[in-house]
Amino acid sequence: MKVGIADTTFARIDMGRIAIDELRKLSGLKYERYTVPGIKDLPVAAKKLLDSGCDIVITLGWVGRTQKDLVSYLAMSVGLITVQILTGKHVIDVTVHEDEADDEKKLLEVAENRIREHVRNAVDLLLNPKRLQKLAGTGQRQGYPDVGPILK
Amino acid sequence: MKVGIADTTFARIDMGRIAIDELRKLSGLKYERYTVPGIKDLPVAAKKLLDSGCDIVITLGWVGRTQKDLVSYLAMSVGLITVQILTGKHVIDVTVHEDEADDEKKLLEVAENRIREHVRNAVDLLLNPKRLQKLAGTGQRQGYPDVGPILK
Amino acid sequence: MKVGIADTTFARIDMGRIAIDELRKLSGLKYERYTVPGIKDLPVAAKKLLDSGCDIVITLGWVGRTQKDLVSYLAMSVGLITVQILTGKHVIDVTVHEDEADDEKKLLEVAENRIREHVRNAVDLLLNPKRLQKLAGTGQRQGYPDVGPILK
Amino acid sequence: MKVGIADTTFARIDMGRIAIDELRKLSGLKYERYTVPGIKDLPVAAKKLLDSGCDIVITLGWVGRTQKDLVSYLAMSVGLITVQILTGKHVIDVTVHEDEADDEKKLLEVAENRIREHVRNAVDLLLNPKRLQKLAGTGQRQGYPDVGPILK
Amino acid sequence: MKVGIADTTFARIDMGRIAIDELRKLSGLKYERYTVPGIKDLPVAAKKLLDSGCDIVITLGWVGRTQKDLVSYLAMSVGLITVQILTGKHVIDVTVHEDEADDEKKLLEVAENRIREHVRNAVDLLLNPKRLQKLAGTGQRQGYPDVGPILK
Numbered sequence A, B, C, D, E: 001m002k003v004g005i006a007d008t009t010f011a012r013i014d015m016g017r018i019a020i021d022e023l024r025k026l027s028g029l030k031y032e033r034y035t036v037p038g039i040k041d042l043p044v045a046a047k048k049l050l051d052s053g054c055d056i057v058i059t060l061g062w063v064g065r066t067q068k069d070l071v072s073y074l075a076m077s078v079g080l081i082t083v084q085i086l087t088g089k090h091v092i093d094v095t096v097h098e099d100e101a102d103d104e105k106k107l108l109e110v111a112e113n114r115i116r117e118h119v120r121n122a123v124d125l126l127l128n129p130k131r132l133q134k135l136a137g138t139g140q141r142q143g144y145p146d147v148g149p150i151l152k
Helices: A015-026 A039-051 A067-087 A102-129 A129-134 B017-024 B039-051 B069-086 B102-128 B129-134 C014-028 C041-052 C067-087 C104-127 C129-135 D015-026 D041-050 D067-087 D104-127 D129-136 E015-026 E039-051 E067-085 E104-127 E131-134
Strands: A002-008 A030-034 A056-063 A091-099 B002-008 B028-038 B054-061 B091-097 C001-010 C030-036 C057-064 C091-097 D001-009 D030-038 D057-062 D091-097 E002-008 E031-034 E056-063 E091-097
Touching: A002 A015, A002 A039, A002 A102, A015 A030, A015 A056, A015 A091, A015 A102, A015 E067, A030 A039, A030 C067, A030 E131, A039 A056, A039 A067, A039 A091, A039 D091, A039 E067, A056 A067, A056 A102, A056 D067, A056 D091, A067 A091, A067 B039, A067 B069, A091 A102, A091 B039, A102 A129, A129 B002, A129 B028, A129 B129, B002 B017, B002 B091, B002 B102, B002 D104, B017 B028, B017 B054, B028 B039, B028 E015, B039 B054, B039 B069, B039 B091, B054 B102, B069 B091, B069 C067, B069 E039, B091 B102, B091 C041, B102 B129, B129 C030, C001 C014, C001 C041, C001 D057, C014 C030, C014 C057, C014 C091, C030 C041, C041 C057, C041 C067, C041 C091, C057 C067, C057 C104, C067 C091, C067 D041, C067 D067, C091 C104, C091 D041, C091 D057, C091 D104, C091 E039, C091 E104, C129 D030, D001 D015, D001 D041, D001 D104, D015 D030, D015 D057, D015 D091, D015 D104, D030 D041, D030 E056, D030 E091, D041 D057, D041 D067, D057 D067, D057 D104, D067 D091, D067 E067, D091 D104, D091 E039, E002 E015, E002 E104, E015 E056, E015 E091, E031 E039, E039 E056, E039 E091, E039 E104, E056 E067, E056 E104, E091 E104, E104 E131
Parallel strands: A002 A030, A002 A056, A056 A091, B002 B028, B002 B054, B054 B091, C001 C030, C001 C057, C057 C091, D001 D030, D001 D057, D057 D091, E002 E031, E002 E056, E056 E091
Antiparallel strands: none
């Protein structure tokens, strides 16, 4: 089995490197990395990785602060979902929005944590889907602390 | 016949468990459950459940409070509708938006009620579509009290 | 020839009944009715009606007042257009937005008038497309009085 | 070769008539006209015209002033682009938004000019694509005066 | 190998000429140019260029200042991503938004720089994908100075 990792030159953090690092910690899965310019290039990158034999893809996007960036994020999201529907395979989208934090250090922390947690999700979807089922409804968050379930 | 149930680890309530509980109360239908990280993973989850033999799928999504979350909700909705068009089968989408209530207890109540009512809708679509036709235009709501028809 | 009529239990008016009443007044066309819970279920309902032999479908949607409802309306609209493109057949969408009138009586009036006028449109598309061509550019409205053409 | 012309009864100007008039002035091309109720019916109208042998289609839409109308315009636009991608043929979309002018006389002028200029574009795409290439980057506008290129 | 270049008559700069100039500086790749009226015509232009043998396409769009223009940009973006998913080939979208600068001279500068940098990206995707991988996460921008990576 092989994991595709698609990242961008637009991002301000080497998101692909972090994803690969986490993937190696968690599993012996092979991977294929593909870097594109920006988020609107990620859907076809995911499609190409799936076509070249990947069983799942992790896309790593970095989104700017403007309304135009949010519109591009919407187009990317619709595209990534279309790729999944057409191939029947998961594409786990890890998106960091630049306006999530005012502070670069905080943004770095959010991004790294989000990437590592979503790599774990991708590995579980491939190898251990029962772990995700155990976590159903428990308020898992990626990038921030889990919020936990609402208790009766 | 088999019902697919797709839920998320992002949700703060075990929505899948409630759906299964209601399904058992209403019918002897078999089910298959599939848990994914978040709402943008639900369209492919629905597609996979339909491909593995489900006759209908219930997706259980939990949406955050920000404009980004609403954009993700739109992408998910377009994707779920695409899955249905391509397969010719229903995917009943149960979405809870975190900003529907300020109070966790109220949110829990809305969510549980919405899930149970939509499971009923899904069962009726499969087994008893005439019941839905009798309720046409009667202002049914899921999660809140029915508003009822406008009377002449 | 057969007309599909898809309506919802969410609506506060029995839109399907009005559509069938108007269809009978205007033509001897057969019809098939299919009721679903809400507007996001209408695209697959239309697809199923076309697959079961309908030559045209009229969808009858009722949309709430919130921004989330408008987002759902967008997803539904994209879906209904996709169904039409894939099948090459018309789906006439009759949508009533709850915020079109503050007054229930007025809303009822708008809805009934809109349904009846769109049933006429659907019948003409099937049986008498030249009538629509004669009305081209004449400012026809459904639910409100026609605004008429702009005169030189 | 044949040009499809799709227009609506919603429009307040006989857009189809103007388009046909311009087409006759510019070329001896055959045409087929198809009138539908409103803008959300235009994508399937374009698809049907292409399926019946048209080499290009001109759609003529008239959009109301509300946010709901803008949402419908988005759904129509996505649909028209999908039709083009699936068929590999151009659909030239001529849209007039009612809020482009407060004054009916001005709106009529904008609409007529926009239609005539886009008919010219459609004819050029079919018969004389080199003319468009000569105009590349020259700030052409349809409905308003050309703004011209930015000069160094 | 061949590069498709699609541009518009709406743009106020001869974006196609700049792209071709840069392509010649960087490579001996053949190209095919196709000019269309506006941005909503770019997705089918890209599809036609890919169908006629191009291995990658660069689309060059110019977007006006209004909310309607942003909606059209969204429709175009969804369409360009769909073309890529269906063909498995990249379409590098170079968009200039008129409201990015108040000053025409600045806008010209942003546009020219953005085009040249994205032509470089397209050439690298075809001939030298490893260069992009080396730049992953380094905050590359097109049209503005690179922002660089966030350093720990």
